Amino acid sequence: MVEVDVAVLGGGPGGYPAAIRAAQLGLSVAVIEQGRLGGTCLNVGCIPTKAWVQSAHAMKDAHETFAKLGVNVPTVELDFAQVQKNKDEIVDRSVNGVGGLLKANGITVVAGRGQFTGAHTITTDSDETVTFKNAVIATGSSPTRPPVEGIDGPRCVDSTGLLAIEAVPPRLIVLGGGVIGVEFASVFSHFGSEVTIVEMLDHLIATEDAEARTELERAFKKRKIAQHLGARASRVEEAADGVILHFVDASGAEQQVEGDVILVATGRRANVEGIGLEAAGVAFEPTRIVADEFRRTSVPHIYAVGDVAGYWQLAHTAFREGEVAADNIAGHAIAVSGAVPRCIYTDPEIAAVGLTEQEAIDQFGKDRIRIGKFPFSALARAAMFADRTGFVKTIHETTLDELLGVVVVGMSATEIINAGVVGIDSEARVDTIGDSITAHPTLAEALKEAALMGLDRPLHWPPAKKKAA
Numbered sequence: 001m002v003e004v005d006v007a008v009l010g011g012g013p014g015g016y017p018a019a020i021r022a023a024q025l026g027l028s029v030a031v032i033e034q035g036r037l038g039g040t041c042l043n044v045g046c047i048p049t050k051a052w053v054q055s056a057h058a059m060k061d062a063h064e065t066f067a068k069l070g071v072n073v074p075t076v077e078l079d080f081a082q083v084q085k086n087k088d089e090i091v092d093r094s095v096n097g098v099g100g101l102l103k104a105n106g107i108t109v110v111a112g113r114g115q116f117t118g119a120h121t122i123t124t125d126s127d128e129t130v131t132f133k134n135a136v137i138a139t140g141s142s143p144t145r146p147p148v149e150g151i152d153g154p155r156c157v158d159s160t161g162l163l164a165i166e167a168v169p170p171r172l173i174v175l176g177g178g179v180i181g182v183e184f185a186s187v188f189s190h191f192g193s194e195v196t197i198v199e200m201l202d203h204l205i206a207t208e209d210a211e212a213r214t215e216l217e218r219a220f221k222k223r224k225i226a227q228h229l230g231a232r233a234s235r236v237e238e239a240a241d242g243v244i245l246h247f248v249d250a251s252g253a254e255q256q257v258e259g260d261v262i263l264v265a266t267g268r269r270a271n272v273e274g275i276g277l278e279a280a281g282v283a284f285e286p287t288r289i290v291a292d293e294f295r296r297t298s299v300p301h302i303y304a305v306g307d308v309a310g311y312w313q314l315a316h317t318a319f320r321e322g323e324v325a326a327d328n329i330a331g332h333a334i335a336v337s338g339a340v341p342r343c344i345y346t347d348p349e350i351a352a353v354g355l356t357e358q359e360a361i362d363q364f365g366k367d368r369i370r371i372g373k374f375p376f377s378a379l380a381r382a383a384m385f386a387d388r389t390g391f392v393k394t395i396h397e398t399t400l401d402e403l404l405g406v407v408v409v410g411m412s413a414t415e416i417i418n419a420g421v422v423g424i425d426s427e428a429r430v431d432t433i434g435d436s437i438t439a440h441p442t443l444a445e446a447l448k449e450a451a452l453m454g455l456d457r458p459l460h461w462p463p464a465k466k467k468a469a
Contacts, residue, residue, distance in 0.1 A: 002108055004028040006329055007122055007132035009114050009275065012039015013315040014306025015138030016098050018322030022136075023105040025330040030130050031107055032114035032122055037098045038091075039140050040307075041315040044160040047094050049183060051087040052163075053345045056190035060347060068386040078191055080168055087163075116276030119299060134301045134329045137282070137289060138322065139275055141268040141307035146175075150236030155243040156262045159184065169193055169260035173245050175233055176265035177204040179344050182216065184263055186346040189225050196226040196257050198233060198247050205344060209356040209407045211373075215390065216409070219348055228255065236262065270308045285310075293335040295325045303329065312340060339424040343414040348389045351417035354405035354424045357395055364397045364404075371395055372430070372454025374446045376410045378461060381441040387411050392446035394454050396430040403430050403451075412443050419447055430454055 006022045008015045011033035019029045036043050055078075062076040102109055112124030122130045143158035145151050157165075159180055168191045174181045177199030185195045197204070197220075203213045204220070204227065220227060230250030237244040239258055246256045272284045283290045283298035288310025295303045303325040306318035317340055327334045344350040360369045372394040376382040390410020396403050406420030423433055434451035438444060452458055 002030050002110060002128065002130045004030045004108065004130065004132050006030075006134045006136065006326070007032065007130045008136045008138060009116075009122060010039060010138035010140060010306075010308075011037040011098070011102075011109070012138060012140050012306065012318065013041045014140070014308075014318035014322045015039065015136065016102060016322070017319045018136045018138060018303075018305060018326045019107050020101060020105050021323045021326035022329060023107050025326060027326075027330065029105075029107045030110055030132075031102060032110045032112065032124060032130060034111075034113035034125075036095050037102070037109070038095045039138075041318075042094045042098065043091060044163055046315050048087045048091050048163050049159070049187075050345055051090045052083065052187050053183065055083045055086070056187040057347065059190045059192075065386045078168065080166075080191070084166075115274060116280035116282070119280050119302070122276075135280075135303070136322065136325050136329075137275070137277075137297070137302065137304040137308055138306050138318070139271040139308045141270050141313060143264070144267050144269045145264050146233065146266050148233045148235060150238070151233075151264060153236055153238060153243065155238070155260070156236060156264055158264050162261070162263050165261070171242065171259035171261075172196070173198065173243075173257055173259035173262045174265060175245065175262055176267070177201065177206070177227070177229070178265065178267070179205060181263065181265035182220075182346050183344065184265065185220070185225055189220075189223050190347065194224075194259075196228070196259065198228045198231050198245060198257070200230070200232050202230045202250075204229070205350065208342070208344075208350065209352055209393070209405075210358060211391075211393065212350050212352065212407050212409050215348065216344075216346060216350060219346075219389065223347075226257075228257075231255070268307065268313055270310055272308060293337075294328045294333065295321055295336060296328065301329075311336070314340065314342075316341070339421050341414075341417045341421050343417065345414065348410045349413035350407075350409050351413040352405065352407045353417055353420045354403070355395060356405060356407070357393075360395050360397065360404050368397045368399060369395065369404075370398055370430075370454045372450040372452065374449035374453055374458075374461065376443065376446060378449075379441070379443060379446055381443050381445070382411065384441070385411055385443075392416065392450040394430060394433065394447070394450045396454055401429040401431060403428050403433060406447065406450075408446075410443075416444050416447060419444065 005027035008019045008031045112126040114122045117123045172193040174197045231247045289304035291304040291309045305321035341353045375391045377388040382388045393407040395405035438448040
């Protein structure tokens with residue numbers, strides 16, 4: 001039997017930061033994990049997919065960019081076995097790193113699938129019992145499949161299954177145009193697959209800023225990634241040399257597309273079943289464990305963080321939620337707050353934080369919202385990278401000139417957006433951004449320039465033409 005102050009059920013991005021923070025606060029901690037440490041993110045999510053993204057970027061560079069920069073690569077071949085080896089090495093290094101951190105912080109790791117057997121006990125399938133004063137539930141989420149006939153066939157895989165393939169499919173069908181779907185579509189397009197996306201909504205990444213999603217759809221069209229938007233899958237049929245996805249298009253017509261593999265990327269669902277929540281007395285719903293802003297559940301000494309808490313499905317929010325839960329267990333009263341960056345690792349990259357333009361208009365009124373938009377095409381640094389795609393966009397309201405949102409499309413968007421996070425968290429005025437001294441030449445200059453555009457003070461863009469009286 002293991003007796004601790006804090007038991008953490010799940011060793012992913014919500015669980016292991018909770019464990020480390022609790023240990024830092026002087027509490028004894030055990031992490032119960034049924035698989036490898038790191039959860040979905042490190043093993044079959046963020047880390048391996050972004051390793052693939054980097055290989056995809058390298059393919060693009062070899063095919064397109066290097067020649068522009070005067071570097072000739074006579075032949076370009078994808079060594080997919082090496083792509084997989086590189087991905088696996090990065091994952092292993094990350095997982096081992098988490099194990100080392102837990103060990104260094106004196107945290108006990110209990111291997112096995114755990115479930116609550118009471119309000120103060122967790123028992124694993126290896127008959128290990130952990131008794132605790134407090135607990136953090138960080139069981140994450142799992143891919144879901146829509147109720148489509150034939151969707152469970154052998155050629156229909158989720159993201160985990162796709163990461164394990166041994167060869168690049170000549171034809172990939174992606175069912176779902178959300179973040180996961182578009183990232184894999186972008187990767188496999190560069191890997192040489194013929195890619196088709198079938199999405200039920202009218203746009204890819206439909207919840208993002210309208211200009212960002214338009215830019216992505218345009219880029220995908222240019223790369224010959226087929227997009228069937230407003231389309232609903234009806235059934236999947238096995239074919240002699242592949243699989244056929246039948247769907248009804250936006251006009252109501254029956255359509256079909258044939259491929260070698262279908263990636264089912266239609267969302268994820270919180271892992272609330274089979275972990276003994278009833279025995280612990282913890283209230284839950286099919287999509288989440290009910291938890292407040294402190295991530296406390298209906299049982300005061302039990303907390304829930306990350307995907308299972310149902311607020312966001314992002315590793316970086318889970319990190320923070322885990323820290324907050326540990327702090328609150330130690331007697332603080334800290335709420336989860338702050339601006340949340342939204343990053344999409346496509347080509348071009350897309351990142352945003354705060355309100356979209358439409359959300360800002362809905363909240364403040366169109367007359368009080370100003371937009372600044374600066375294209376990467378006007379940046380010397382973008383030209384040096386031989387990739388001038390995209391823009392930076394600032395959104396602010398005119399009463400206090402407060403920055404409300406930032407949208408970045410293009411190279412290094414997911415790096416640049418962090419400046420926007422700090423700006424919004426600190427309630428910065430847009431002129432604070434515009435008057436900042438930004439390193440030159442950099443891609444990040446576009447954020448300053450966008451702010452200046454929003455203030456009608458452009459430095460490196462022609463002034464807007466005056467409207468006729």
